[in-house]
Amino acid sequence: MNLLFAEDDSLLAQLFMLQAQDAGYQVFWAENGDIAVQQALSYQFDLIFMDIQMPVLDGISAMQMLRQLGYDRPIIAMSAEEVTEEGFDLVLKKPLHWEQVQVNLAQFDVIPQLSLQVPPELKSAYAAHIEESLHQLQMLADSARWAEFSAIVHQLKGSAGSFGFEEISQLADKLQQTWPTLSEEQKQTRATNFLEQCQACNIK
Amino acid sequence: MQYKVKIRDQKILLVDDLDYNRQLLRHNLTALFSTHSLKHKAFSYFQAHNAASALQAFSLQLPDLVFLDIELPDGSGIELLKRFKQQKPDCFVVMVSGVSTLDNVKASIAAGAASFIVKPFSADKILAVLKQFDRYFDKVLKTSPE
Numbered sequence: 001m002n003l004l005f006a007e008d009d010s011l012l013a014q015l016f017m018l019q020a021q022d023a024g025y026q027v028f029w030a031e032n033g034d035i036a037v038q039q040a041l042s043y044q045f046d047l048i049f050m051d052i053q054m055p056v057l058d059g060i061s062a063m064q065m066l067r068q069l070g071y072d073r074p075i076i077a078m079s080a081e082e083v084t085e086e087g088f089d090l091v092l093k094k095p096l097h098w099e100q101v102q103v104n105l106a107q108f109d110v111i112p113q114l115s116l117q118v119p120p121e122l123k124s125a126y127a128a129h130i131e132e133s134l135h136q137l138q139m140l141a142d143s144a145r146w147a148e149f150s151a152i153v154h155q156l157k158g159s160a161g162s163f164g165f166e167e168i169s170q171l172a173d174k175l176q177q178t179w180p181t182l183s184e185e186q187k188q189t190r191a192t193n194f195l196e197q198c199q200a201c202n203i204k
Numbered sequence: 205m206q207y208k209v210k211i212r213d214q215k216i217l218l219v220d221d222l223d224y225n226r227q228l229l230r231h232n233l234t235a236l237f238s239t240h241s242l243k244h245k246a247f248s249y250f251q252a253h254n255a256a257s258a259l260q261a262f263s264l265q266l267p268d269l270v271f272l273d274i275e276l277p278d279g280s281g282i283e284l285l286k287r288f289k290q291q292k293p294d295c296f297v298v299m300v301s302g303v304s305t306l307d308n309v310k311a312s313i314a315a316g317a318a319s320f321i322v323k324p325f326s327a328d329k330i331l332a333v334l335k336q337f338d339r340y341f342d343k344v345l346k347t348s349p350e
Contacts, residue, residue: 034306037304037306037309038304038305038306038322041304041309041320041321041322041329042322042326042329043326043328043329043332044328056306057306065309065310065313068313069309069313069318069319069320069336070318070319070332070333070335070336071332072332072335072336111328113328114236114326114327114328114331115327116228116232116325116326116327116330117231117232117235117327118228118231119231122224122227122228122231125224126224129224154275154302155221155222157302158301158302158323158324159222159224159225159323159324160324161323161324162225162228162323162324162325162326163224163228166324169324
């Protein structure tokens with residue numbers, strides 16, 4: 001079972017992760033409500049534990065935002081205070097006791113993961129599109145047309161993962177993250193490096 | 205003489221500059237509609253590759269459900285969303301974005317988006333939206349005048 005644990009206190013989070021992982025659960029830690037919302041929208045978690053008092057975005061606002069966006073998976077509130085807002089499936093009183101958490105976890109099910117259907121002909125058409133994009137990127141890098149270069153990298157980041165080319169998506173994401181901080185010279189080197197990494201991927 | 209009341213097809217508009225993304229989305233929408241017990245599953249599709257053609261298609265078809273990429277080559281998806289909601293306030297618009305920052309999500313909700321999908325697409329994300337639309341469309345049908 002995949003759990004998302006949203007809690008700003010890192011010691012509490014570490015303790016929970018140790019106990020839960022020992023019991024065979026997978027846990028991802030989000031240190032505030034903002035990260036919790038972003039992670040939840042990946043729909044990879046069976047259950048969310050949501051602390052109420054958190055920086056950036058508190059647990060109640062995070063839950064309400066997710067519910068407004070149609071998020072229908074279970075969310076458990078964790079609080080020392082009483083929680084009266086609608087939208088939580090359960091409220092656990094803080095401090096948490098692992099034995100009690102485990103008893104409560106038993107009432108929730110693993111949500112079967114659905115896989116995206118990618119018809120083979122669409123996948124190979126997209127693979128050809130990646131090859132073409134890489135070719136274009138090479139030309140743009142050669143003439144230092146970085147705005148257009150970035151636009152194509154951004155598109156690859158957003159789309160490649162959907163068609164089963166996660167590696168390309170991740171490489172594009174990595175490039176994007178550091179790109180604005182690079183000097184003109186560094187951009188050339190980084191672009192060459194990126195294109196080599198992409199070429200090394202299995203694009204079929 | 206008996207008349208059968210035909211519930212009209214839902215209209216779905218897919219807006220994305222990349223043709224492959226629209227094909228993938230359409231294929232999976234059809235698959236999910238046919239394999240899951242959703243109440244509203246009669247549909248016809250329309251597509252647009254940029255903001256200008258999306259606005260045109262929207263005005264012509266007045267779709268019930270829209271998947272709208274937030275970054276279009278000729279304009280912002282959020283601005284387009286506002287125009288859609290003006291023309292058809294009960295339209296269910298799902299924003300699609302490669303970036304799930306809180307600002308993006310908040311701006312989308314403020315402009316009238318019903319839901320938000322973070323790329324890459326997954327079947328779980330799409331199904332969650334369809335279930336939400338199913339509940340929503342039920343209410344729309346009940347409150348709309350015959």
